[in-house]
Amino acid sequence: MRDCAEEASRMLLDRFPGRAGGQRGEMRRKGRGNFVTETDLAVESAVLQRLRGEFPEHALLSEEGSGAAGDWKRGWLWLVDPLDGTHNYSQGNPVFSFTIALCHDGAPLLGLTCAPATGDEFFASKGAGLVVNGEPASVAVTPSLAESVLGLDLGYDDARAAKLISLVAELWPGMQAVRVMGSAALGFAFAACGRFDVYVHHFLYPWDSAAGILLVQEGGGLVLDRDGGPMTLYSEGVTAGAPGAVQDFLRVARGREWR
Structure with a gap:
């Protein structure tokens, strides 16, 4: 999972318009405010290829439709969003992420979200707590x-x-x-x-x-x-x-x- 996130982060940063020389590639509109870029598709393809190679028996479901999920409510399933925040990304706004989860019978067991522009990583394993940038973390203690x-x-x-x-x-x-x-x-x-x-x-x-x-x-x-x-x-x-x-x-x- 971390290998996928690291590869995705490298690809996203290499093409990020907010960095010198970054080129997101062609952008296509899916709806008002909803876009897909060549970068979304390239990252998705790379990550799904890695997952298919390592877990050929697992189903895949991803935002841009490259995964063939089958009955994703049963068995093992990987869920991937290669670039969440495409509109932000395309405008050089650093608030974007890569996110991936492994589920079994519809329940998430592993989850990782990373923010390549800031280097933040948020990871959780079922029953093992939340880890942010290598340190245990928790929700706020806010009563109202x-x-x-x-x-x-x-x-x-x-x-x-x-x-x-x-x-x-x-x-x-x-x-x-x-x-x-x-x-x-x-x-x-x-x-x-x-x-x-x-x-x-x-x-x-x-x-x-x-x-x-x-x-x-x-x-x-x-x-x-x-x-x-x-x-x-x-x-x-x-x-x-x-x-x-x-x-x-x-x-x-x-x-x-x-x-």
Whole structure:
């Protein structure tokens, strides 16, 4: 897993427009604000080739569709997002990541998210805790939303995004600060280690969330779906982070249309 992350990080940094000489390659629009670059595809191809060679019996599922997953709710499955935060990356913004997870029967067992531009690595193994840059880490100890930094992303569903924006406007200034990431994988990672107190997103794919679910859980946090139950790979929305802050966010948001 770390070999995959190291190779992906090298490739992403070599082509990063935020560095001298970095060339992301051709960029194609998938939707409003949603892009794929030659770099996404090159990193995905390299990582999946490595995984196929080492784990030929495992299924693969990745954002750009190169993996043939089969029945990914059973057995062994690798989930990969080669470049989470493509729009940021393409503009030279360092808030982007590579994320990978190994799941069995739909449950994440290993998860790793790295931020190549900053050198941060967030890793978790089921039952073994959260490790950030080689050191044990955990969620923040934040009892309420009023004391929290709230991280969020808006995704590509305009109607749901508008509801989330409206919710934050209604609750403001009932928190310390609000941050919009542009990388859901990093949003989870920041919530896992206390850089955010709460992270909220209304729609996610399995490759967005698989590593992040495990990171937050192993950091001692709550990871809940849009209905307030435990989040799984099949859940669309998430509220994650410090238990007290997450529960308080859901309390004050109750009755408001935002999910």
